[in-house]
Amino acid sequence: MIWTRRGVGYLALIAPLPVFLALAYGVPFFGVAGWSLTLPEPGLSNYERVFTDPIVLGVLLRTLRICAVVTIVTTAAAYALAYIWVQGSPRQRIFVEFCILVPFWISTLTRAFGWLVLLYNRGLVNTWLQDLGVTTEPLTLVRNEFGVIVGMTHFLIPFAVFPIASAMRHLDERVLLASRGLGAGRLRTFWSVFLPMTMPGILGAALIVFVFSLGFFITPAILGGGRSVMAAEFVYVQLFQTANWGLAAAISVVMVAIVAVLVTLLFRLTRVEKLMG
Amino acid sequence: MTDVQLRATGIRKLFGRFVALDGIDLSIDRGEFLTLLGPSGSGKTTFLMTLAGFLEPTSGHLEEAGIDITRQPAEVRKYGMVFQGYALFPHMTVEENVAFPLKIQKIGAAERRQRVGAMLTTVGLEAHRNKRPSQLSGGQQQRVALARALVFQPKVLLLDEPLSALDKNLREQMQGEIKQLHQKTGATFVFVTHDQTEALALSTRIAIFDRGRLQQVGRPDLVYERPVNRFVAEFLGRINLLPLHEARCDGGFLRGRFEDCTLTAPAGDGAGQNGASDNSIVAVRPEYMALSASRPDADGWNGVPATVANRIYSGATSLLELRTRSGVELCLDVRSADASAEFRPGADVWATWPVERGFALPEKSSH
Numbered sequence: 107m108i109w110t111r112r113g114v115g116y117l118a119l120i121a122p123l124p125v126f127l128a129l130a131y132g133v134p135f136f137g138v139a140g141w142s143l144t145l146p147e148p149g150l151s152n153y154e155r156v157f158t159d160p161i162v163l164g165v166l167l168r169t170l171r172i173c174a175v176v177t178i179v180t181t182a183a184a185y186a187l188a189y190i191w192v193q194g195s196p197r198q199r200i201f202v203e204f205c206i207l208v209p210f211w212i213s214t215l216t217r218a219f220g221w222l223v224l225l226y227n228r229g230l231v232n233t234w235l236q237d238l239g240v241t242t243e244p245l246t247l248v249r250n251e252f253g254v255i256v257g258m259t260h261f262l263i264p265f266a267v268f269p270i271a272s273a274m275r276h277l278d279e280r281v282l283l284a285s286r287g288l289g290a291g292r293l294r295t296f297w298s299v300f301l302p303m304t305m306p307g308i309l310g311a312a313l314i315v316f317v318f319s320l321g322f323f324i325t326p327a328i329l330g331g332g333r334s335v336m337a338a339e340f341v342y343v344q345l346f347q348t349a350n351w352g353l354a355a356a357i358s359v360v361m362v363a364i365v366a367v368l369v370t371l372l373f374r375l376t377r378v379e380k381l382m383g
Numbered sequence: 384m385t386d387v388q389l390r391a392t393g394i395r396k397l398f399g400r401f402v403a404l405d406g407i408d409l410s411i412d413r414g415e416f417l418t419l420l421g422p423s424g425s426g427k428t429t430f431l432m433t434l435a436g437f438l439e440p441t442s443g444h445l446e447e448a449g450i451d452i453t454r455q456p457a458e459v460r461k462y463g464m465v466f467q468g469y470a471l472f473p474h475m476t477v478e479e480n481v482a483f484p485l486k487i488q489k490i491g492a493a494e495r496r497q498r499v500g501a502m503l504t505t506v507g508l509e510a511h512r513n514k515r516p517s518q519l520s521g522g523q524q525q526r527v528a529l530a531r532a533l534v535f536q537p538k539v540l541l542l543d544e545p546l547s548a549l550d551k552n553l554r555e556q557m558q559g560e561i562k563q564l565h566q567k568t569g570a571t572f573v574f575v576t577h578d579q580t581e582a583l584a585l586s587t588r589i590a591i592f593d594r595g596r597l598q599q600v601g602r603p604d605l606v607y608e609r610p611v612n613r614f615v616a617e618f619l620g621r622i623n624l625l626p627l628h629e630a631r632c633d634g635g636f637l638r639g640r641f642e643d644c645t646l647t648a649p650a651g652d653g654a655g656q657n658g659a660s661d662n663s664i665v666a667v668r669p670e671y672m673a674l675s676a677s678r679p680d681a682d683g684w685n686g687v688p689a690t691v692a693n694r695i696y697s698g699a700t701s702l703l704e705l706r707t708r709s710g711v712e713l714c715l716d717v718r719s720a721d722a723s724a725e726f727r728p729g730a731d732v733w734a735t736w737p738v739e740r741g742f743a744l745p746e747k748s749s750h
């Protein structure tokens with residue numbers, strides 16, 4: 107079938123995409139994997155270091171911890187936003203749409219510096235808190251994990267809103283009415299019906315956020331101030347400052363492996379969810 | 384023992400400027416099977432949603448057993464409801480779906496299991512208790528919806544076109560099951576459909592809706608035999624309509640000229656006085672019409688000359704289409720086995736019917 111003239115034509119039309127993907131992702135990945143096994147000398151020494159060196163392990167654990175917190179906070183906030191976006195009055199909807207779209211027009215760098223202005227020791231937040239007498243000493247809000255989490259969450263919320271809102275939009279409203287007609291109040295209907303039925307959207311959003319946040323570079327570099335170093339920044343340092351290419355490559359491969367495992371797990375989960383739905 | 388359970392007075396519902404319900408007055412008796420029947424968009428679902436408490440009427444009142452419940456939310460009224468498309472919980476098993484209302488009422492696990500089990504037996508779904516709705520056939524889903532709505536023994540069960548997605552055989556089977564459930568539970572059923580046969584077969588009373596107005600309420604046979612207006616007459620089954628010239632009312636009968644014949648029909652309750660009448664149409668159900676080769680000479684019979692235009696086979700009976708000289712179309716059923724000459728297309732015949740089987744209708748519908 108495929109070898110009819112038209113089949114060949116279609117094949118030629120769609121071929122560029124997989125070929126491009128293979129070149130753009132496959133080749134560099136195998137190159138990096140190759141470095142991790144050969145630099146500075148052939149063997150598994152780089153991987154051994156990843157799992158034993160307390161500094162590397164510390165960075166990896168911090169990265170996972172920050173990403174986990176960011177994922178939870180972002181998904182929760184995005185759920186609330188998506189709820190208003192889908193269920194709110196027309197005016198609320200426009201407001202939420204604005205809040206979701208505007209960040210896309212502002213660069214990552216600008217946003218990170220924006221948070222710096224707000225959160226540093228003599229920034230707006232600390233000045234206000236002291237003026238109002240809530241605190242006497244400035245709070246340390248940046249150059250630590252807190253600042254990184256704030257900046258990353260802010261960046262990632264819009265990406266989490268879309269899958270959740272889509273799940274909410276596809277929900278049959280009569281099912282919610284049915285629940286209320288059977289005696290469940292609004293709160294009970296939310297917990298027993300709305301939340302479980304939008305769970306696939308939540309899981310999808312959480313995955314996107316988590317995977318995305320693992321590779322964050324600019325935001326943690328600026329808001330972490332070199333103290334809360336995350337994996338991407340650490341890899342950068344290994345590559346361009348200490349010229350430790352093998353280790354940098356091994357860390358990268360481990361991160362890709364973590365993402366692959368997570369994606370597989372989640373696809374299993376959502377397939378189960380689909381069966382339910 | 385007419386014991387009014389729900390009383391709607393002057394229910395109006397506007398969506399923006401659109402009038403979806405236009406002053407509905409309707410009393411529903413305890414334990415009755417009331418069917419709301421009407422064409423698409425006539426406001427049946429809107430009225431049902433208002434009864435359930437999902438929609439608040441723009442004006443008007445709703446009473447349950449004499450108590451005003453107009454502003455009471457659905458979760459307080461707790462009428463069982465079967466939605467069009469069933470609206471089952473997709474993330475729960477059949478058993479969990481049916482147990483849901485009992486859980487809400489905080490009924491203990493032991494009693495819950497027993498009642499859910501009994502309910503699933505009633506609707507014949509014990510074997511499927513652990514499946515999810517998406518793994519069930521349409522008829523099975525429908526039964527889950529019924530079980531879920533009945534398990535907490537609601538006083539009122541509202542059903543919105545529950546059978547519309549089923550094929551004919553399953554539909555007839557489910558009609559029987561719904562009727563049995565009604566007798567068994569003794570609950571008040573309000574049933575929406577736009578299938579008239581279903582309405583006639585199931586209900587103790589039928590309420591006919593058109594464009595947001597209640598046209599007629601009554602026993603199925605009365606609504607069918609004595610429709611109050613042209614809309615109801617045409618909506619329920621087939622009807623032959625013969626417009627009269629110089630229609631006059633006299634002695635309880637309507638008399639007037641149709642082509643060269645004089646037709647007579649009972650004037651009905653509406654027409655009191657003698658004299659010129661607003662009612663100027665004689666209506667006859669096809670099943671009361673017969674064919675004969677000549678003008679009926681017996682007293683108490685009407686007759687109209689016509690030509691057989693068409694014969695349409697439909698199983699046990701065939702539909703015969705006639706056309707009178709002035710082009711009015713009539714129809715009647717004949718047994719398919721009957722091959723008499725006067726039933727062949729082109730034959731000149733007389734369509735006849737007993738005077739008391741016709742009825743008078745106004746020229747125009749009420750709006």
Ligand SMILES: Nc1ncnc2c1ncn2[C@@H]1O[C@H](COP(=O)(O)OP(=O)(O)OP(=O)(O)O)[C@@H](O)[C@H]1O
Pocket residue numbers: 398401403421422423424425426427428429430577
């Ligand atoms: N939420 C709404 N907003 C605006 N108009 C509505 C809304 N709900 C219903 N309507 C309108 O009200 C009218 C009556 O609708 P309803 O759903 O009650 O009809 P129905 O008799 O149930 O019809 P069907 O047999 O097709 O289900 C329709 O013209 C519909 O367009």
Ligand SMILES: [Mg+2]
Pocket residue numbers: 427428429543
């Ligand atoms: Mg409807």
